[in-house]
Amino acid sequence: MRVDVVSIFPAYLDALDLSLPGRARRAGLLDLHVHDLRTWTHDRHRTVDDTPYGGGAGMVMKPGPWGEALDAVAPDGATLVVPTPSGRPFTQAVAADLATREHLVVACGRYEGIDQRVVDDASGRLEVLELSVGDYVLNGGEVAALVVVEAVVRLLPGFMGNADSLAEESHADGLLEYPVYTKPASWRGHDVPEVLLSGDHARIAAWRHDQSVRRTAERRPDLAHPAQALGAADLDGLL
Ligand code: ADE
16 A cells, blocks of 8 residues: 655654554555655745635645645545544544555645645545544644554554454454453452453353443443344343
């Protein structure tokens, strides 16, 4: 997969050389290019923003540099991701969809956002997804771009050594992941649940599923109703 990220703070994206995306780059699964938006300015001050039409606080990113940047780095057929707090929610399902694309271009806005005509213009030739990583406001799209790229890249075929760990983690099946434990079996007076030491794989699987359902009901009642996944006997105390 090729990923191009455009930002006025390209150094933010240095983190993608570390850890999992770094591994994917070295393995040849990810061809990542980070660009400075100011490359596509033509004035002495390399201006990327201006005051908003209609008034109001803050500055808006000018369409000119963005138009030229996307002409240069986003060929027809690429998918354009624009992180914005006013976007559609970025979920595991969206990450899985993006992981099937050959070429993602991420446009990181700053200030009050990018002139809307940039997205309108790009929509004529690219699929454009305006995505929010959560219901809070960051200073710009760079941290959201890190979130999107990391969540997508770890789903690329051949990326994770162990496909089971993808299947079992939170959100893979609409449920949060069950609690996990490692050695020692007793620590500061807290014991690992007995079932996990039993060697009985069916019982362990049933316990983990039950824990996932309980966690999801308690912490994320907004997710698909976990009672659907429960046997009637499990429902006591949850509903
Ligand atoms: N830019 C600023 N806040 C954001 C958010 N919550 N999601 C995506 N992009 C953003």
